[in-house]
Each structure stands twice: as structure tokens, then as C-alpha cells.
Amino acid sequence: MANYKLTFCYDGSRYRGWQNQNNVSSTIQHKMESVLKDILHEEVSIQASGRTDAGVHARMQVANFHCGQDLEPARILSQLRHQLPQDIGVLQLEPVPESFHARLSCTGKTYRYYLWNSEEPCVFQRKYRTVYPGPLDLAAMRNASSLFTGKHDFSAFTSSRNKKHSSVRTIREITISQDGPEIILEYSADGFLYNMVRILTGSLIEVGSGEKTAEDLSHALESGVRADAGFTAPPQGLFLWNVEY
Amino acid sequence: MANYKLTFCYDGSRYRGWQNQNNVSSTIQHKMESVLKDILHEEVSIQASGRTDAGVHARMQVANFHCGQDLEPARILSQLRHQLPQDIGVLQLEPVPESFHARLSCTGKTYRYYLWNSEEPCVFQRKYRTVYPGPLDLAAMRNASSLFTGKHDFSAFTSSRNKKHSSVRTIREITISQDGPEIILEYSADGFLYNMVRILTGSLIEVGSGEKTAEDLSHALESGVRADAGFTAPPQGLFLWNVEY
Numbered sequence: 405m406a407n408y409k410l411t412f413c414y415d416g417s418r419y420r421g422w423q424n425q426n427n428v429s430s431t432i433q434h435k436m437e438s439v440l441k442d443i444l445h446e447e448v449s450i451q452a453s454g455r456t457d458a459g460v461h462a463r464m465q466v467a468n469f470h471c472g473q474d475l476e477p478a479r480i481l482s483q484l485r486h487q488l489p490q491d492i493g494v495l496q497l498e499p500v501p502e503s504f505h506a507r508l509s510c511t512g513k514t515y516r517y518y519l520w521n522s523e524e525p526c527v528f529q530r531k532y533r534t535v536y537p538g539p540l541d542l543a544a545m546r547n548a549s550s551l552f553t554g555k556h557d558f559s560a561f562t563s564s565r566n567k568k569h570s571s572v573r574t575i576r577e578i579t580i581s582q583d584g585p586e587i588i589l590e591y592s593a594d595g596f597l598y599n600m601v602r603i604l605t606g607s608l609i610e611v612g613s614g615e616k617t618a619e620d621l622s623h624a625l626e627s628g629v630r631a632d633a634g635f636t637a638p639p640q641g642l643f644l645w646n647v648e649y
Numbered sequence: 650m651a652n653y654k655l656t657f658c659y660d661g662s663r664y665r666g667w668q669n670q671n672n673v674s675s676t677i678q679h680k681m682e683s684v685l686k687d688i689l690h691e692e693v694s695i696q697a698s699g700r701t702d703a704g705v706h707a708r709m710q711v712a713n714f715h716c717g718q719d720l721e722p723a724r725i726l727s728q729l730r731h732q733l734p735q736d737i738g739v740l741q742l743e744p745v746p747e748s749f750h751a752r753l754s755c756t757g758k759t760y761r762y763y764l765w766n767s768e769e770p771c772v773f774q775r776k777y778r779t780v781y782p783g784p785l786d787l788a789a790m791r792n793a794s795s796l797f798t799g800k801h802d803f804s805a806f807t808s809s810r811n812k813k814h815s816s817v818r819t820i821r822e823i824t825i826s827q828d829g830p831e832i833i834l835e836y837s838a839d840g841f842l843y844n845m846v847r848i849l850t851g852s853l854i855e856v857g858s859g860e861k862t863a864e865d866l867s868h869a870l871e872s873g874v875r876a877d878a879g880f881t882a883p884p885q886g887l888f889l890w891n892v893e894y
Contacts, residue, residue: 413772485770493770525730525738527658528706532773
């Protein structure tokens with residue numbers, strides 16, 4: 405079976421997330437698999453680098469699929485671009501070695517969370533920003549974010565109740581920058597737990613607004629108790645930004 | 650009667666343009682007038698700097714309205730922001746002298762036209778870009794655009810059949826720039842005729858693609874015949890960018 409790597413982006417606004425769910429056809433995976441089936445006349449199963457939640461976007465997502473035919477990537481790429489809806493865009497399609505697996509081969513990921521930190525209306529980016537007009541102490545947020553870099557057990561910073569898998573991840577870098585009315589939180593790690601970026605962001609917003617202190621977040625890291633961390637920031641400000649192999 | 654100046658922006662995607670039309674409620678003017686009436690309990694008539702077509706956006710539009718009450722601008726601004734839909738954003742509300750008239754007092758305007766000039770999909774900006782993936786000779790387009798600067802009769806570059814008003818306008822500057830997959834055409838003038846920016850853009854695209862020459866456009870300027878100019882570029886790439894007083 406030939407193995408192909410797909411690199412693509414999507415506006416997650418009208419989808420129930422990447423991953424197929426029982427009886428839900430409005431997932432990005434379902435849409436891509438049904439379009440590929442139309443093109444290839446063959447059922448394919450697409451494996452992405454990881455799921456994204458309902459409403460979360462991807463500037464860059466990577467997946468792979470096996471197929472019984474040798475494809476002409478340029479022709480399939482062009483057909484995919486014609487047949488997919490405008491909110492899903494294929495950037496690249498290339499043959500890869502049999503051993504390539506979009507999730508298991510992934511060595512690191514970057515997410516960005518975009519806040520609209522202004523009383524002014526956010527008209528043109530409204531589907532891609534979380535509006536938070538109140539004052540935020542960026543220095544306090546940066547200081548607290550440094551607690552998270554390095555290797556930690558992020559049990560308090562996930563919505564997953566699956567205790568079978570490790571909650572240890574290594575965050576390489578968190579940067580918090582400001583660009584006019586926007587605040588951008590960028591997280592790079594070897595991997596992320598379910599809802600982890602949204603809970604880290606909610607926790608840092610609570611530090612920025614003065615509701616929580618860095619000490620509170622340090623305590624949450626130690627306790628591993630979800631309730632000790634901050635709220636889950638809404639999905640629409642979140643972008644899967646980069647996937648590394 | 651007190652006179653107020655409104656500065657605002659909008660995503661024109663789901664509207665039939667700025668200006669009220671008979672029995673059409675999906676205009677931006679209608680939406681703003683009905684929200685203002687709800688807030689002020691008074692019928693107001695809003696006069697904008699000029700109309701924009703169905704599907705055209707405004708980064709900055711200016712209007713004025715008279716009203717029988719003295720308003721607290723900050724309070725009304727906040728109510729407008731709460732009650733208007735997310736695709737219309739009010740930037741400023743301020744009292745102005747009785748003599749201020751958004752259309753008649755306007756001394757100049759700038760429009761921008763955004764082309765997406767790439768085979769790559771345009772996912773996140775898809776409502777604000779006109780996709781033109783073919784090669785475009787920007788040097789030829791810049792050369793042709795210089796024909797339009799200065800004072801000319803733009804009869805060939807308007808869809809208006811109204812011959813009562815002058816078709817003479819003065820274009821101060823046209824710049825054509827490239828930013829990755831995007832080509833941005835920016836036009837500044839004392840004013841523009843109906844559909845003028847879209848026809849100038851269509852004409853320059855035809856020069857860029859080799860379908861027309863600068864000489865053809867020079868001939869159109871002289872003949873004043875609409876059919877001698879280029880096509881009317883679609884609305885979604887067009888932004889009213891700045892209005893001067």
C-alpha cells in the first residue's frame with residue numbers, strides 16, 4: 405500500500421472538530437475522507453497528527469493515508485482543491501515512506517491562541533479571535549508562563565479523564581506577544597493533552613486579570629487537580645500552527 | 650438639531666450594500682438606522698460618505714445623522730456596539746458642527762482591492778479576497794495605472810448611465826504592491842464613480858494577464874465607452890479603506 409502525507413489548513417468554525425464521531429458528519433475528517441473516496445473510488449482512512457476540538461482552526465495540520473493505487477500527487481491535489489469546501493484548504497500532498505505515521509512520527513507541535521484585547525469591535529477576524537476587552541498584565545502572564553516550560557505532569561491542565569496514558573509533556577517555549585489590539589500566546593511542545601492549550605490560556609488570562617497568581621498555577625501543577633487550574637478558553641481563538649517531524 | 654459623525658467598519662458579505670433600497674432590509678444603512686431608532690426612540694436618517702455595492706467591505710466608512718436630543722456619545726457608542734451584529738463595528742461617535750455632511754464635506758477617499766494571486770487555497774481570508782491564480786505582470790499593471798492618475802473623464806470606467814453628473818475625477822495615487830500570495834491595489838482620489846474601482850481593477854488585471862495593453866486603456870479613457878474598458882472585478886476583494894475631511 406502506498407502511503408501519502410497530506411498537509412492542509414482549515415477554518416474550524418462550522419465543524420465538530422477534526423475527528424470522526426458516531427453519526428456526526430460535520431467533522432473535518434469525515435469531509436476529507438468522503439471527498440478522497442469520491443476522487444479515488446476507494447475507502448481511505450486518514451490519520452491526523454492529532455485531533456482538534458469543535459471550532460478550533462488549523463493553519464497547518466498534517467495527516468497520512470494508505471491507498472491501493474499509485475497516485476499522481478499533483479492531479480489529486482488539484483482535485484482535492486476543487487472538491488473540498490472553501491473552509492478546508494490542501495497545501496501539499498506527497499508520497500512518504502511506509503513507516504511515516506502522522507501522529508506517531510510527530511516530534512513537536514505549535515499552537516497559537518489569539519485574543520482580541522480591545523473595546524473596539526473585531527469585525528474582520530471575528531471568527532478567529534476570542535474577545536477579552538479587559539486589562540491584562542502581560543508581564544505577570546509571561547512570568548507565570550515560565551512555570552510551564554520544561555517537563556511537567558499537566559494533569560490539572562487537561563479535560564481528559566483517561567488516567568491510563570501519561571500526562572507528562574515537555575513544553576519547549578511559550579511566548580506572549582502583543583500586536584495592536586491582539587495578544588498572541590504561542591505554545592511549542594513535544595505534544596499536548598486534550599484541551600491543554602485552552603486551559604493553559606484560560607489560566608494565564610486569570611493571572612493577567614488578577615484573579616489568580618503564579619503561585620496558584622504552581623500549586624495546580626503540583627496538585628494535578630483540574631479545579632485548581634483556570635477556565636477552558638473558548639475554541640475560536642485557537643489555531644494548530646505547526647506540526648514537526 | 651444636533652449633528653453626529655459616526656465612523657464604522659463592516660464586512661459587506663451578507664448585505665446588499667450600504668444604501669437603502671425599496672423593500673430590501675438587508676442593507677447596512679437599514680440595519681444601522683433601525684438599531685439607532687431602538688436606542689434613541691427617534692427616527693434618524695444616516696447619510697454616509699457614499700454608497701458601497703453589495704458584498705463590498707469598509708475598513709472605514711463615515712456617516713452623519715441629525716437628532717433632536719443631545720446624546721452622550723460614549724453611552725450611545727457602547728449601546729451601538731452591543732446591539733449591532735458582529736459584522737458591523739462602530740469605531741467612533743462624536744458631535745460635529747451643523748455644517749458637517751458626510752458626503753458633501755468629504756475631500757478624498759481611498760479604496761483597496763485585494764487579490765489572492767496563488768494556486769494555494771485562501772481559507773481564512775476567503776470572504777475578503779478575489780482569487781486570481783494566473784500570472785500577472787505587475788510592472789505592466791503599474792505602468793498602465795499611471796494613465797489614470799490626475800484629472801480625467803472616467804466615463805468608460807463606470808456602470809452609471811446617469812449622464813447628468815460629471816464623470817470627471819482626480820486620482821491622486823494608485824499603488825500596486827505584493828505581500829506573499831496577495832496583490833493589493835490602492836486607489837486614492839477626490840471621489841469615485843459607481844463601480845469605478847472595480848472596473849479600474851478589472852482593466853488592470855486584463856493588462857496584467859496580457860489580454861489588454863496600456864494603449865487599450867488609454868483608448869478607453871479617450872472614447873468614454875464602457876465596453877472599451879475591462880471587466881468589473883467582483884465585490885468581495887474591495888474595501889473602502891479611508892475617508893478624508
